[in-house]
C-alpha cells in the first residue's frame with residue numbers, strides 16, 4: 001500500500017455517502033485538476049453560465065425594454081438577488097441588495113455610519129485585515145478631515161495568525177471608538193471571528209458594528225439580523241462562484257433605513273420616483289439605498305444561477321461538509337506534513353472554509369503544486385492556502401492534495417522554481 005492509501009479508501013466511502021457530491025459535475029473543474037482556490041475565485045457552474053446567457057439573450061431580444069420586460073426585470077434585478085442572498089446571511093429581504101464592489105461598499109457604508117457619529121471617534125479594525133479594507137477606511141477618514149494614523153486603530157495579533165475577541169473588546173474600552181469593522185474570516189489564517197459576540201460588545205458600548213464577510217459568505221451561515229449587526233459587505237466571486245469581479249453584496253439593519261448614503265447615486269433613490277428625475281435625492285427605504293449607479297447586469301447575471309446551487313445544497317449542509325473537509329485536511333497535514341505548520345485554528349467553530357499551511361518555501365511550494373494541477377494560492381510571507389470548497393471538492397480530493405504536497409516536499413520539486421525578489 002502506498003502513502004495515504006488507507007485514508008483514500010475511507011475518503012471514497014465518505015464521498016459516496018455525501019449528499020452534495022453530485023453538484024460537482026455542474027462546475028467547470030477539469031478532470032485531473034484539484035481546484036483548491038475557491039476562496040479566491042470560485043469556478044464557473046452551468047447554472048451561472050445559463051443565467052448569464054439568458055441576460056445576453058434578453059439584451060439581444062429586448063434592447064432597452066429589458067429594464068421592464070425581462071424576467072425578472074433588470075430594473076429590480078439587484079433587489080431580487082438581494083431577496084435570495086438574505087437567507088444566506090440571515091437577514092430580511094429588504095436588508096440585503098447586490099451592489100457595487102466590496103471595496104466600494106466599504107467606502108459607502110463606513111462613510112455613512114461615520115457621518116452619523118458625534119465628533120471624530122476611531123474606526124477599530126485589526127492588523128491582519130485584507131488591505132483594501134484599510135485603504136478604504138483610511139480614505140473615508142481623510143475625506144472627513146481625520147488623520148487616518150489617529151482615526152484607524154488596528155487590534156494587534158498575539159501570534160501573527162489570529163485575533164483574539166478579548167483584545168477587540170479591550171480595544172473598545174481603551175479608545176474612543178465609533179465603528180468596529182472586522183472580517184468574519186481572516187483571509188490568511190482562515191480564523192472565523194465571533195461576529196455575534198463582537199456585535200453585542202460593541203452595542204453595549206454604543207459602538208456601530210460592521211463586518212466584511214468576503215471569506216465566509218456562501219460557506220459559513222450568518223444570522224446578521226438576529227445578531228443585530230449594523231452593516232456588512234461581501235463579494236460574490238469567492239464561495240458564491242458568481243465570476244471574476246462579479247457584483248458584490250451588502251446588508252444594512254432595517255433600523256438604519258433612511259440614512260443618507262455617503263456615496264449616493266440615482267440607483268439608490270426611492271424606486272417608485274427614480275425616473276421622476278428630481279434633483280433632490282430621496283433614499284429608498286431599504287438596503288437598496290446603498291446602490292450607486294446602474295446595476296451592472298452582466299456581472300450580476302451569473303450570481304442568479306450561482307445562487308441556485310447554494311440554495312439547492314443549503315447553507316447549513318454546505319457548512320457541515322466544509323467543517324468535515326477542513327477537519328480532514330488539518331488532521332492529514334498534522335500526520336503527513338510535519339514540515340508544515342497548520343496556521344488555522346483547530347477548533348472548527350473558529351475556522352472558516354480554508355486552511356493555511358505554513359512553510360518557509362510556501363511560495364515555491366504553491367508554484368510546484370500548480371505545475372501538478374493542484375490549484376492553491378500563496379499569501380506572504382509563508383502561507384499556502386488550501387480551500388476545499390464543499391460544492392465541488394470531495395474528501396478524496398483532500399487526500400490527493402495532501403499527497404501532492406507530500407510529493408513536492410519529498411522530491412524537493414519546489415527547488416525547480418526560482419525564488420522571487422522580495423518573496424522568501
Ligand SMILES: *Cc1c(COP(=O)(O)O)cnc(C)c1O
Nearest residue numbers: 101102103130187212214215235
Ligand atoms: C476578496 C476580498 C475583498 C475584495 O474586494 P474587491 O472590491 O472585490 O476587490 C475585500 N475584502 C476582503 C476581506 C476580501 O477577502
